[in-house]
Amino acid sequence: MKAARGSPRSTLLLAAMALAASSTLAWNPIRQEASAALRWDVSSAVVWNPDGGVLGSWSNATAVTEMDTGFGVWDAVGQTTINYAQGAQIVDGAMTPVDVTAANYAAVIALDNGQNPVVFDNDRQIFDMLGTPGAVLGFAGFLRTDGAGTITKGYAVMEGDWIDGDAGDGRETTLTIFRGAIVHEIGHFGGLGHSEVNGHLSVGLGACPPPTAVNFETMNPFGHDDAASLHHDDRIGISSLYPSASFINNRARIQGTLFGIDGVTGFDGANMILRVDTANCTSLYNNAQATQSGVNSGEDGGPGSYLFRGLTVPNTHTLEVAAVQGGGSYPIGGASPPSLPAPGEFYNGANESTFDPPDDPAEVGTLSVTTAGTTVSNVDVFLNAADGPAQLGDGADQLTVEDFDGQTPGPQQALIQDDDDFDTVFGFGGATATAWLSRFTPAAGQLPFRVDAVRVLWSNLDPSIVVGRSVELLVYVDAAGTGDPGNATHVALTTPNRTITALNTFVDYALAANDQDDLIVASGDVYLGFFDREGTAPSNDSIATADLDTAGGTSWVGFSNSTTAPSTFQPVTDFASDQTWMIRAIGANLPVAGSIRLSWGDPCNAQNVPGQDFAVYQGNISSLSGVQDHAPILCGTGFAKTVTLAPVDGNKFWLIAPLLSVLEGSQGAGTSSPRAPVSTCRTVQPGACP
Numbered sequence: 001m002k003a004a005r006g007s008p009r010s011t012l013l014l015a016a017m018a019l020a021a022s023s024t025l026a027w028n029p030i031r032q033e034a035s036a037a038l039r040w041d042v043s044s045a046v047v048w049n050p051d052g053g054v055l056g057s058w059s060n061a062t063a064v065t066e067m068d069t070g071f072g073v074w075d076a077v078g079q080t081t082i083n084y085a086q087g088a089q090i091v092d093g094a095m096t097p098v099d100v101t102a103a104n105y106a107a108v109i110a111l112d113n114g115q116n117p118v119v120f121d122n123d124r125q126i127f128d129m130l131g132t133p134g135a136v137l138g139f140a141g142f143l144r145t146d147g148a149g150t151i152t153k154g155y156a157v158m159e160g161d162w163i164d165g166d167a168g169d170g171r172e173t174t175l176t177i178f179r180g181a182i183v184h185e186i187g188h189f190g191g192l193g194h195s196e197v198n199g200h201l202s203v204g205l206g207a208c209p210p211p212t213a214v215n216f217e218t219m220n221p222f223g224h225d226d227a228a229s230l231h232h233d234d235r236i237g238i239s240s241l242y243p244s245a246s247f248i249n250n251r252a253r254i255q256g257t258l259f260g261i262d263g264v265t266g267f268d269g270a271n272m273i274l275r276v277d278t279a280n281c282t283s284l285y286n287n288a289q290a291t292q293s294g295v296n297s298g299e300d301g302g303p304g305s306y307l308f309r310g311l312t313v314p315n316t317h318t319l320e321v322a323a324v325q326g327g328g329s330y331p332i333g334g335a336s337p338p339s340l341p342a343p344g345e346f347y348n349g350a351n352e353s354t355f356d357p358p359d360d361p362a363e364v365g366t367l368s369v370t371t372a373g374t375t376v377s378n379v380d381v382f383l384n385a386a387d388g389p390a391q392l393g394d395g396a397d398q399l400t401v402e403d404f405d406g407q408t409p410g411p412q413q414a415l416i417q418d419d420d421d422f423d424t425v426f427g428f429g430g431a432t433a434t435a436w437l438s439r440f441t442p443a444a445g446q447l448p449f450r451v452d453a454v455r456v457l458w459s460n461l462d463p464s465i466v467v468g469r470s471v472e473l474l475v476y477v478d479a480a481g482t483g484d485p486g487n488a489t490h491v492a493l494t495t496p497n498r499t500i501t502a503l504n505t506f507v508d509y510a511l512a513a514n515d516q517d518d519l520i521v522a523s524g525d526v527y528l529g530f531f532d533r534e535g536t537a538p539s540n541d542s543i544a545t546a547d548l549d550t551a552g553g554t555s556w557v558g559f560s561n562s563t564t565a566p567s568t569f570q571p572v573t574d575f576a577s578d579q580t581w582m583i584r585a586i587g588a589n590l591p592v593a594g595s596i597r598l599s600w601g602d603p604c605n606a607q608n609v610p611g612q613d614f615a616v617y618q619g620n621i622s623s624l625s626g627v628q629d630h631a632p633i634l635c636g637t638g639f640a641k642t643v644t645l646a647p648v649d650g651n652k653f654w655l656i657a658p659l660l661s662v663l664e665g666s667q668g669a670g671t672s673s674p675r676a677p678v679s680t681c682r683t684v685q686p687g688a689c690p
Contacts, residue, residue, distance in 0.1 A: 038149055038191055040082060040150070046082060048116050049115040050086065051118060051119050052098055055160040056163035056165075057163055058160070067186075070228075073183050073186070074186055074230070078244075080239050080242045081242045087115065090108060090115060091113070095113075100120070102125035106559065116189075117156075118157075119156065121159050122160040126157060127159050130426075137162055137177075138156065158185065180226070187219050192219055192241070196221070198215045198285050198288065199222065207279070213226045215286060218230050219233070219234050233288065249373045253307060253310075254307070254367060254369065255300060255307045255378075256380045257306070258294075258381045259354075261383050261661065262613060262660065262661055265304070266294065267294070268292075268293055268303055269292060270383075272292065272293055272319065274320075275318050276316070291307070313371060314368065315368070318366060320346050321346070323339060342383040345361030345381070346361065346365065347379065348363040349365035401654070403595075404593065410591075411588065415585040417580050417584075423546060425542040425543065432559050433561070434544060435474060435531035435532070436530065438528055438581045440526050441525050443640075445640050445642045450519060450587045450589075452588065453511060454585065455508050457505065461545075465543050466503075467499075469534055470533040471497075471499065471531065472497055472498070473493060474496075476488035476527040479522065494515050498530075526585065528583055528585055529583060546572075546579035548577065548579055552580050554580060555571070555578075555580055556570060557569060557572050557574075598644075598645065598654055598656070602641070613638070614636070614641070615632050615657045616633055616655075618648070620651065630655055635659070655677075657681075659682055
């Protein structure tokens with residue numbers, strides 16, 4: 001392609017809640033900071049503080065004993081350095097022991113008093129207040145860190161309605177399952193995310209029958225009859241977070257990187273499953289462990305990296321790459337794991353490649369570990385492209401160029417995170433007023449992005465939410481894109497005070513022209529939301545509408561006891577299930593003066609070879625009559641078919657070439673022969689187009 005420019009899923013659920021990402025689907029930390037797993041300081045016992053109330057049919061003494069038994073399950077793991085101790089009963093701000101209820105829950109868990117509350121929600125009012133899905137038995141996680149990767153405040157909440165002996169409300173389970181849920185939530189309390197090593201399998205492996213609950217991990221996200229006893233992946237997970245000397249010195253490791261179909265870029269978010277190479281079905285399932293590529297990248301080696309710890313020696317293993325299933329998220333910035341751009345596959349040794357042949361994705365290779373205390377390194381796996389290199393073709397002649405004057409916006413567009421349908425409302429009653437924010441990150445091709453309006457959906461699910469209710473529009477900008485509204489700058493709007501004008505439909509709140517000028521987002525994030533100015537009235541203020549069906553990690557909430565908006569916000573997962581606010585950003589791309597936007601169509605062979613990236617070449621028009629001087633200015637656009645370039649000087653032309661694995665299509669033909677650039681991004685090996 002060339003263009004020129006002249007001039008310038010009904011089941012019981014177990015939940016993890018944390019400051020950001022809620023769970024993972026292989027043993028992993030519940031979250032990571034600075035590319036490393038969050039952990040407790042284990043120089044002394046981690047103290048947990050029990051609620052003063054009852055839990056279903058259990059008295060307080062029984063409930064506390066059951067929780068202590070659950071903590072003891074994790075204490076019994078012999079290869080870890082973490083241990084737990086029961087502390088004093090939960091206290092309120094006046095240091096008075098309390099029974100935590102919906103009325104005092106928010107205040108109690110917000111206290112920075114050194115306690116790690118384990119709450120007994122006897123009547124489900126806390127769960128209902130938080131909008132927690134009806135099938136959830138409990139949730140747990142952490143509330144604070146020291147900013148350097150250490151958990152400083154954790155919590156857990158168990159729902160007693162499931163064991164109160166009353167099945168009339170549709171919520172009743174066995175004590176076996178509930179005790180398993182306790183052990184599961186304590187795993188989250190300790191820093192573990194969800195696991196999915198065997199629980200996702202609907203068919204057996206090889207000649208083995210499908211796995212049953214006895215093979216499912218305790219940290220699997222769905223409740224089952226065998227969760228009160230830890231499984232191999234659970235023990236490996238907690239030992240990996242808090243390894244003892246014997247775990248390090250008497251076991252082996254396997255380390256490598258999962259690469260995408262380009263053969264170059266590490267791929268984050270795939271489920272890497274390591275099994276003992278055996279025909280024994282029990283061992284095949286029960287001695288398996290998994291992790292996700294890219295998690296703990298700072299410890300393991302960068303994007304796409306993975307590390308299996310705690311391997312007994314000598315032994316031989318197989319390694320499978322599979323898509324994350326079950327709807328969970330993973331602990332990288334609160335994001336959701338991406339879909340695999342290729343079918344799952346097995347590691348098969350020297351034949352690993354992005355192409356078949358030589359890499360048959362169904363072929364299973366083996367990995368041997370022989371020496372304790374050592375790491376088998378560089379076990380790299382490559383996702384397979386759909387076809388071989390002979391299918392790599394030239395690009396389509398559809399390249400267009402736009403030249404911008406700095407004043408003209410592109411077509412209006414919306415930044416949307418919800419699924420267009422709300423599921424619940426959120427808020428706290430009494431004298432607490434609620435504010436809520438959503439984070440929006442314009443894609444590279446949308447930058448600079450000018451925010452023209454904020455679009456929100458109000459619901460009448462709470463009868464106190466009526467047309468005319470006063471709200472305050474909130475806008476914050478974080479050019480560094482840290483993913484934390486605490487680092488964002490508040491934008492003082494010309495007209496922040498607004499009212500609810502319609503219910504059960506999206507309403508647009510336009511920004512004043514000068515506010516639009518202040519909201520040209522050149523990089524990073526913009527946070528948009530509202531403060532319920534009437535929330536301090538003696539009525540409910542469940543005013544924020546939320547979607548529970550899309551990946552979260554972008555929603556924050558703040559609280560105020562006055563009509564002044566709060567200055568700090570916490571992820572909604574501190575208080576409720578992961579939710580996505582029904583808020584959208586309306587705006588347009590506004591490139592700076594002299595910027596060039598290049599847009600192009602699919603490569604000619606895109607239907608046969610999906611997932612091609614692109615190289616962008618730039619040259620001087622004056623060289624077209626002789627030796628052309630074009631060279632790559634971008635060796636990949638992230639698979640996008642548009643890119644905006646900063647202002648360029650002089651008369652230029654541009655070429656687009658498709659990229660796949662380590663190969664590159666041609667830059668097209670000149671007057672009589674293929675163009676020969678000054679340099680290339682990959683090895684040029686085009687094939688004929690269909």
